[in-house]
Structures are given as structure tokens and as C-alpha cells.
Amino acid sequence: NAGVTxxxxxxxxxxxxxxxxxxxxxxxxxxxxxxxQDPGMGLKLIYYSVGAGITDKGEVPNGYNVSRSTTEDFxxxxxxxxxxxxxxxxxxxxYWRASYNEQFFGPGTRLTVL
Amino acid sequence: xxxxxxxxxxxxxxxxxxxxxxxDYTNSMFDYFLWYKKYPAEGPTFLISISSxxxxxxxxxxxxxxxxxAKHLSLHIVPSQPGDSAVYFCAASEVDKLIxxxxxxxxxxx
Numbered sequence: 001n002a003g004v005t006x007x008x009x010x011x012x013x014x015x016x017x018x019x020x021x022x023x024x025x026x027x028x029x030x031x032x033x034x035x036x037q038d039p040g041m042g043l044k045l046i047y048y049s050v051g052a053g054i055t056d057k058g059e060v061p062n063g064y065n066v067s068r069s070t071t072e073d074f075x076x077x078x079x080x081x082x083x084x085x086x087x088x089x090x091x092x093x094x095y096w097r098a099s100y101n102e103q104f105f106g107p108g109t110r111l112t113v114l
Numbered sequence: 115x116x117x118x119x120x121x122x123x124x125x126x127x128x129x130x131x132x133x134x135x136x137x138d139y140t141n142s143m144f145d146y147f148l149w150y151k152k153y154p155a156e157g158p159t160f161l162i163s164i165s166s167x168x169x170x171x172x173x174x175x176x177x178x179x180x181x182x183x184a185k186h187l188s189l190h191i192v193p194s195q196p197g198d199s200a201v202y203f204c205a206a207s208e209v210d211k212l213i214x215x216x217x218x219x220x221x222x223x224x
Contacts, residue, residue, distance in 0.1 A: 004157070031210065033211075033212075035214075040123070040216065041216055042118070042120075042203060042214035042215050042216040042217055043158070043203065043214040044214075045211055045212070045213075048210065048211060050210055056210075058211065059213075090157050090158070092157070102148065102160035102163070103160070103212065104160075105157030105158050105159065106157050107155070107156055107157050108155075108156075108157055
């Protein structure tokens with residue numbers, strides 16, 4: 001199993017550009033999550049999904065959109081990139097709710113917006 | 115407002131000694147607590163967890179203690195090894211989500 005994969009690993013965007021961060025998991029997990037980690041900060045939840053077709057906002061959803069059309073994939077869309085979105089983005093998945101199951105994380109995407 | 119706090123950004127410990135990483139939380143409704151470990155340029159990996167109905171959970175060299183009255187948990191690593199050098203995140207479970215602390219960077223030196 002590849003686990004949780006993320007593409008790209010690195011990306012530089014200009015202000016106002018758009019991009020999609022890809023996330024896929026092959027563990028048949030129901031739950032998927034997108035986090036961002038800023039320097040010296042913890043992981044902040046952007047969006048999450050409890051199953052295909054169901055998504056919900058996390059702590060910092062502004063400027064992002066998600067969709068979950070399949071169990072395996074959970075892409076994160078940035079429509080109009082801003083310097084404040086410079087961060088490392090992690091995708092994670094788990095079989096069940098956060099309380100009882102560990103989340104498996106991807107290796108991250110480092111995004112710089114100039 | 116930070117619901118999960120790790121007030122020590124860094125900790126340096128000699129190899130073989132005990133490492134104690136601390137975490138405080140504000141929400142008494144959290145039902146599960148987890149510790150994750152993160153190496154540079156990698157995603158976090160799960161280390162150990164504890165239910166709010168317990169006060170201790172042990173897994174090899176790692177033990178997590180929970181003091182509900184103080185809203186405090188700690189991770190003990192005994193003995194510490196150089197490979198334990200990483201950033202450790204405390205996280206609290208709120209229904210379908212985890213709320214993470216800001217992390218503590220542990221350095222284990224020979």
C-alpha cells in the first residue's frame with residue numbers, strides 16, 4: 001500500500017493564480033482531512049470529509065475549496081492564491097472518527113505564494 | 115483561542131535520560147488525546163494515545179499520563195534515544211476532528 005500520497009511536493013505560485021493540491025489514499029478510509037502548518041505553529045484543519053460526497057469546514061477554510069467524489073481522492077483547491085496561503089499542506093486519512101483511530105498523513109506539499 | 119497548548123517550543127535531553135513533553139488543554143469535552151511525531155520533510159506519524167477515562171497508557175519506551183482535573187497530559191520517553199529527535203505534537207479529539215498543539219521540538223544529544 002502506498003498509504004496517503006500528495007502531489008506536488010513543492011509549488012511556487014504567483015498572487016492570484018489557482019491550483020489544486022492532490023491527495024489520494026489506498027487504505028479505503030472513510031475520513032479524509034486537509035491541514036496547513038505554518039512555521040512555529042501546529043496543524044490547522046482546513047476541511048475534512050467523512051465520506052464520498054460529504055465535506056465540512058475546519059478551523060481555517062477561507063480561500064480554499066474541496067470536493068470528495070470518490071473514497072480515494074480528496075483534492076484541495078486554491079482559487080486566488082494569496083501570500084497568507086504560503087504554508088505546508090498535509091492531507092490525512094483515517095478509517096473512523098478521530099477519537100479512536102489514528103490519522104495517517106501524507107508527506108506534505110510545500111506551497112509558496114509570491 | 116488555543117484549545118491545546120504546548121508551552122515549551124523546544125527541549126534538549128541527553129541520550130539515556132527521560133524526556134518529558136507537556137500539553138495543556140481547555141475543553142473538558144475532549145474524549146481522546148493523541149501524540150504525533152514529525153521528522154523534517156515528512157508527515158506526522160501517530161505515536162500513542164489515551165482515552166479520557168484513563169490516566170495512563172504505556173507502549174514500550176513511551177508513556178502518556180493524563181490529569182483531567184488539571185487538564186494536562188504529558189508524554190514520557192524513557193530512555194531517550196537520538197532517533198527520538200523530532201517535533202512532537204499533542205492533539206485532542208473533538209468528534210470527527212483533531213485539534214493540534216503547536217509542537218515541541220525534542221533534541222536528544224549523545
